[in-house]
Amino acid sequence: MSGEQRNNKNGSAQTKEGDGPLTCLIVGAGRRGKYYSKYALLYPDQMKVVGVADLGKETQCLYKYNIQVFGVADLDKKTQCLYKYNIQVVGVADLDKETQCLYNYTIQVVGVADLDKKTQCLYKYNIQVVGVADLDKETQCLYNYTIQVVGVADLDKETQCLYNYTIQVVGVADLDKETQCLYNYTIQVVGVADLDKETQCLYNYTIQVVGVADLVQTRREYLAQTLGTLETENLLTDWQQAAERSKFADFVIISTTDRLHKEPAVAFARLGYDILLEKPMGVTQEDCREIVEVCRACNVILTVCHVLRFSPWATLIKDIIDSGRLGEVVNIRLTDPVGFWHFAHAYVRGDWRNEESSTFALMSKSVHDVDLITYWMDDRKCVSLSSFGKLSHFNKDSKPAQATAKCQDCPTEEQCPYSAKKIYIDAFKAGHNGWPVDVLTDIVDLENITEALRTGPYGKCVYDSDNDVVSNQVVNFQFDDGAAANFSMVAFTKLVGQREIKIYGTLGELVYEDGWDEMLLFDFLSRTTEQISVSQNFPNEMAGHTGAGYHLMKTFLQKLKSESRDNAAELEETLTSHMLVFAADKARLENKVVNITPGGPFS
Numbered sequence: 001m002s003g004e005q006r007n008n009k010n011g012s013a014q015t016k017e018g019d020g021p022l023t024c025l026i027v028g029a030g031r032r033g034k035y036y037s038k039y040a041l042l043y044p045d046q047m048k049v050v051g052v053a054d055l056g057k058e059t060q061c062l063y064k065y066n067i068q069v070f071g072v073a074d075l076d077k078k079t080q081c082l083y084k085y086n087i088q089v090v091g092v093a094d095l096d097k098e099t100q101c102l103y104n105y106t107i108q109v110v111g112v113a114d115l116d117k118k119t120q121c122l123y124k125y126n127i128q129v130v131g132v133a134d135l136d137k138e139t140q141c142l143y144n145y146t147i148q149v150v151g152v153a154d155l156d157k158e159t160q161c162l163y164n165y166t167i168q169v170v171g172v173a174d175l176d177k178e179t180q181c182l183y184n185y186t187i188q189v190v191g192v193a194d195l196d197k198e199t200q201c202l203y204n205y206t207i208q209v210v211g212v213a214d215l216v217q218t219r220r221e222y223l224a225q226t227l228g229t230l231e232t233e234n235l236l237t238d239w240q241q242a243a244e245r246s247k248f249a250d251f252v253i254i255s256t257t258d259r260l261h262k263e264p265a266v267a268f269a270r271l272g273y274d275i276l277l278e279k280p281m282g283v284t285q286e287d288c289r290e291i292v293e294v295c296r297a298c299n300v301i302l303t304v305c306h307v308l309r310f311s312p313w314a315t316l317i318k319d320i321i322d323s324g325r326l327g328e329v330v331n332i333r334l335t336d337p338v339g340f341w342h343f344a345h346a347y348v349r350g351d352w353r354n355e356e357s358s359t360f361a362l363m364s365k366s367v368h369d370v371d372l373i374t375y376w377m378d379d380r381k382c383v384s385l386s387s388f389g390k391l392s393h394f395n396k397d398s399k400p401a402q403a404t405a406k407c408q409d410c411p412t413e414e415q416c417p418y419s420a421k422k423i424y425i426d427a428f429k430a431g432h433n434g435w436p437v438d439v440l441t442d443i444v445d446l447e448n449i450t451e452a453l454r455t456g457p458y459g460k461c462v463y464d465s466d467n468d469v470v471s472n473q474v475v476n477f478q479f480d481d482g483a484a485a486n487f488s489m490v491a492f493t494k495l496v497g498q499r500e501i502k503i504y505g506t507l508g509e510l511v512y513e514d515g516w517d518e519m520l521l522f523d524f525l526s527r528t529t530e531q532i533s534v535s536q537n538f539p540n541e542m543a544g545h546t547g548a549g550y551h552l553m554k555t556f557l558q559k560l561k562s563e564s565r566d567n568a569a570e571l572e573e574t575l576t577s578h579m580l581v582f583a584a585d586k587a588r589l590e591n592k593v594v595n596i597t598p599g600g601p602f603s
Helices: 031-042 217-227 239-243 262-270 285-297 312-323 340-348 361-377 420-429 446-455 544-561 568-590
Strands: 022-027 047-054 066-071 085-090 106-110 114-116 121-123 126-130 147-150 166-169 186-189 207-214 251-254 274-277 302-304 329-337 382-390 472-479 484-490 500-505 508-513 518-523 528-533
Touching (some): 022 239, 022 262, 022 544, 031 047, 031 207, 031 217, 031 544, 239 262, 251 262, 262 274, 262 285, 285 568, 312 361, 312 500, 329 361, 361 472, 361 484, 382 568, 472 568
Parallel strands (some): 022 047, 022 207, 251 274, 274 302
Antiparallel strands (some): 066 085, 106 126, 147 166, 166 186, 329 500, 382 472
16 A cells, blocks of 8 residues: 555544544644644643654753643632642753652642622632742742732633633742742633533643654753653654654644755655644645645645634634625735844844745745635635835845944944844843743743854844845735735834734725724725624633634644545645745746736746
């Protein structure tokens, strides 16, 4: 039997509906791999990570004090704790192995009563630190560092569960090295949006990670410590090791760098794995077509992470278009304001700065924006397009005369908005230890950040890097029924990734900006504007792209659990989006209008 003839029957790892969590292998345990693995933390009944493939040499701990509340919601009357709400310490350098607590310091929720509507806090909800050697006896807090419930909007009276509520440590200035007390770390109740009322458990869309493959040892260890479901034999140094073994997971998440997508995708498809593949699918037309062809031949489900189409606002826009309230859509305008410092971080200093090592900017940054336009246009076909753009400002011609190669010793640093010290060191000192700071180093502290800036690309002058991707690009689309669309990607903006959308129809106009609570629909007949509420139904731990990643994972798992395995439409849509991006860059480079032949080449 050839590889292309195999399907999911060739492995014993496939989980049938209701049998337990779907098992997952993670190939590439970087920022995106970690992000998607959070779904296994939030919903362990349905997703289990069983393997990780990544490579590294030094053993280090990540995010020293990462404490999370997760599980199910109910009150244990005997203990006055939230029943089966586990508060556990993960990835801690000084972890007490017997108790899984920081030096036997345990944190518990006590005294559940009701919501105080005036204060918007849970009435008599107390967070108590117990068993601490240096506990302030009067306040029952660590050195007067209070822990309180904040940001509470409502309480589910039937289940007494916290609905997307964040419990955080406040007022903490530093870490007490003697007592190992926490500082600036957040304790969160996450994933209670979809509560199963019968079981009092989080609604049944979870997975279990059983394997991880990544080049960096600390990334493998982070997922192993965080998820707690991984066998040592499934912590792999690269994806080839996993591909040489018999299938041991239901699906694989591939979040390697852009140029390392095609080979593992093809290999795991031939082994019968369903695949969640980070965008872009591939960096050449040939790679994209091969991935689709192999997945189709092997009868495996492929979902490429075009996360934007899964965001609540994007699906709401699709519903409004399909309802006919806008009439016939004649024009779509979509803008991605990348953000001035974000572009400097990712596309001047970062992994996507150079086409040879990654790919061109429209593909790495904006393929899911193009996918959004085709999603909203539905069955209409793009027949031609044009595109313009160039790299502006971030080049040697713009470098100040006195500027040096590194920001840390540059005499003009204070006057530079793109200063690495401002983006990373100042941000860390202000309490930001997540993205983008955690991209520089797996151990996020001032010493490691400073060293990374001194020795790595993120400390380089933005006018002295090897970047060559465009900082500004527009694409104009013409569809077969006469409708048109325009997409703009702009580096020099205040907003960071908050898409701006205007959709014009024959009966109305729709306006929205990512982050708004409401979108505005102007009706031509009544000449009135309706404010349409946008759902924010997603766990805080997966709030990136306004919950799009959470809804992507949820939809993907539902698809794997369903009886139908028809993936043909999604494969075609994904391939179409990528081909349009290749065509757009051809139009930009050759300064011409490119005509699109459905299912074939473009010219």
